[in-house]
Amino acid sequence: MRTGALLWLAPMALASAIPALEESSPALSFDKRQDVSLNVLGGKILQADIYAGLAAINQQIYQATQKSDQWKKCNPATIMVRREWATFSTSEKTNYITAVRCLAELPAKTPKSDCPGCKNRYDDFVATHIRQTFAIHNTGNFLAWHRYFTYAYEQTLRNECGYKGYQPYYNWPRWADDPMKSPVLDGSATSMSGNGVAGCVNQTFYGIPTNDAPVIKIPKGTGGGCVNSGPFQDWSVNLGPVFTDSLCTPANPISDFTDPNMGLGSNPRCLKRDISAWTTSQWSNDAMVVKLLNSPDIKTFWYDMQGGDPAFANNFMGVHTAGHFTVGADPGSDFFTSPGDPYFFFHHGQIDRVWWTWQNMNPSVRINAIYGTTVIADPTAPASKLSDSMTLGYAFPGNITIGDAMSTMGGPFCYTYI
Ligand SMILES: *[C@@H]1O[C@H](CO)[C@@H](O)[C@H](O)[C@H]1NC(C)=O
Numbered sequence: 001m002r003t004g005a006l007l008w009l010a011p012m013a014l015a016s017a018i019p020a021l022e023e024s025s026p027a028l029s030f031d032k033r034q035d036v037s038l039n040v041l042g043g044k045i046l047q048a049d050i051y052a053g054l055a056a057i058n059q060q061i062y063q064a065t066q067k068s069d070q071w072k073k074c075n076p077a078t079i080m081v082r083r084e085w086a087t088f089s090t091s092e093k094t095n096y097i098t099a100v101r102c103l104a105e106l107p108a109k110t111p112k113s114d115c116p117g118c119k120n121r122y123d124d125f126v127a128t129h130i131r132q133t134f135a136i137h138n139t140g141n142f143l144a145w146h147r148y149f150t151y152a153y154e155q156t157l158r159n160e161c162g163y164k165g166y167q168p169y170y171n172w173p174r175w176a177d178d179p180m181k182s183p184v185l186d187g188s189a190t191s192m193s194g195n196g197v198a199g200c201v202n203q204t205f206y207g208i209p210t211n212d213a214p215v216i217k218i219p220k221g222t223g224g225g226c227v228n229s230g231p232f233q234d235w236s237v238n239l240g241p242v243f244t245d246s247l248c249t250p251a252n253p254i255s256d257f258t259d260p261n262m263g264l265g266s267n268p269r270c271l272k273r274d275i276s277a278w279t280t281s282q283w284s285n286d287a288m289v290v291k292l293l294n295s296p297d298i299k300t301f302w303y304d305m306q307g308g309d310p311a312f313a314n315n316f317m318g319v320h321t322a323g324h325f326t327v328g329a330d331p332g333s334d335f336f337t338s339p340g341d342p343y344f345f346f347h348h349g350q351i352d353r354v355w356w357t358w359q360n361m362n363p364s365v366r367i368n369a370i371y372g373t374t375v376i377a378d379p380t381a382p383a384s385k386l387s388d389s390m391t392l393g394y395a396f397p398g399n400i401t402i403g404d405a406m407s408t409m410g411g412p413f414c415y416t417y418i
C-alpha cells in the first residue's frame with residue numbers, strides 16, 4: 001500500500017534525530033498505522049504519531065528481551081489495540097456509542113450513603129473521580145491512576161454492556177485547527193455529539209485555573225449551552241459541579257467541602273459544551289505534543305503536560321488542560337466532574353497514549369519513572385511511591401499499585417496504541 005510505504009520512510013529518517021531511542025527493527029514492527037488510509041486521518045502526517053510508532057516497536061522489543069514473565073502473558077498474539085476514533089468503522093462507532101448509553105441505563109453500584117446523586121453505572125465512574133480529585137491530579141499517581149480509570153471504563157463497557165472493541169482515543173493535534181471537524185466532535189450520528197448551543201450570554205471567558213483568579217482567559221466560543229446534535233443530546237449529567245467555569249451551571253445541592261459527599265448530590269442537567277479552537281490551535285497542536293515528548297525526564301514531562309512550572313505562566317496551558325477545555329463548559333471545565341462528559345475518556349485515552357509514547361521512547365529508563373507527591377500541587381506532602389495503592393471505589397473492583405500501572409503490558413494491562 002502506498003500510504004504504508006510513505007509512513008515507513010519518515011520514521012527511518014527521523015530515528016537518528018530522536019535522542020535516547022533504542023534499536024528498532026522494522027521486521028518486528030508493531031506499528032499498524034500503514035493499514036489506515038491517510039485520507040481518514042485528514043491527510044496529515046504528525047511527528048507525534050511517528051514517535052508513537054517508534055514507541056510501539058520499542059515496547060515490543062523491550063518486553064520480549066527484558067520482561068520475559070510479562071511477555072508470556074502479553075505479546076503480539078494476545079495484545080489489545082486502542083485506535084483513533086477516525087479509524088473506527090460505522091458499526092464499530094455505533095457499538096461503542098450503544099455501550100456508553102447502556103452504562104447510563106444500568107443501576108449504580110455506589111450506595112446512596114456514598115453518593116446520593118448517583119443514578120446509574122456511568123455515575124459510579126464520575127463519583128469516584130470527584131471523591132478522589134485532590135489525590136489524583138498534580139500528584140505522583142496522576143498518570144497511573146487515569147490509566148487504570150480509563151482501562152476500568154473500557155472493561156466495564158465490555159463486561160457489562162457487551163462491547164466487543166476497545167477504548168478509542170482522540171488524537172488532539174490532528175484536528176487542532178478545528179476540533180469540530182473531528183469525527184469525535186462533528187455532531188454526526190456516529191460522533192460523541194458536537195458543540196453546545198449558544199449559552200451563558202453574560203460569560204465572556206473561562207478562567208484557568210479558576211474564573212475568580214484567572215491566569216489564562218479562554219474566550220467564550222459559539223457554544224456553552226446544551227449539546228443539540230448526535231447521540232448524547234439527551235445525555236444527563238447527574239453529579240457536580242464542584243469547580244466549574246460555566247456560569248450557566250446550577251450549584252450541586254451538596255457543596256460544603258467538609259462533607260465527604262461534596263459534589264455528589266443529585267443535580268441532573270444537560271451536557272453543555274463550548275468547543276474551543278482558540279485552545280486547541282495553540283496548546284494541543286503537533287508542536288506542543290512533540291515538545292512534551294522531547295522532555296528529558298519525568299519531572300519535565302509531568303510539569304509540561306499539566307501547564308508548566310509555575311503553572312500556566314505565559315499562557316502555557318499544557319495538553320492536559322487544553323484537552324479538557326477543547327470541550328469546556330459543563331462538566332468539561334470542571335476538573336472534578338469532567339468524566340461526566342463521555343468525551344473525557346477519549347481525551348484521557350490520548351493522555352495515556354502520549355505518556356506511553358514518552359515511556360517507550362526509552363523504556364529501560366522511563367518505564368518506572370515517577371514524579372510528584374500524594375497531595376494535589378503540594379510539594380511538601382510525601383512523595384508518591386511505586387508501592388502506593390490505587391482504588392476506583394465502586395466503579396471497578398480491586399486495588400492495584402502505581403507500579404502495576406507503569407506498563408501497558410504489565411499489571412492487569414495488555415494493550416498498545418496505533
Ligand atoms: C450572568 O452571570 C451571573 C453571575 O455573574 C449569573 O448569576 C447569571 O445567572 C448569569 N446569567 C446568564 C443568563 O447566564
Ligand SMILES: *[C@@H]1O[C@H](CO)[C@@H](O)[C@H](O)[C@H]1NC(C)=O
Binds near residue numbers: 388389390391399
Ligand atoms: C485500596 O486503596 C485505597 C487507596 O490507596 C486504600 O485507602 C484502601 O485501604 C485500599 N483497600 C484495600 C482493600 O487494600
Ligand SMILES: [Cu+2]
Binds near residue numbers: 129146335
Ligand atoms: Cu482526572
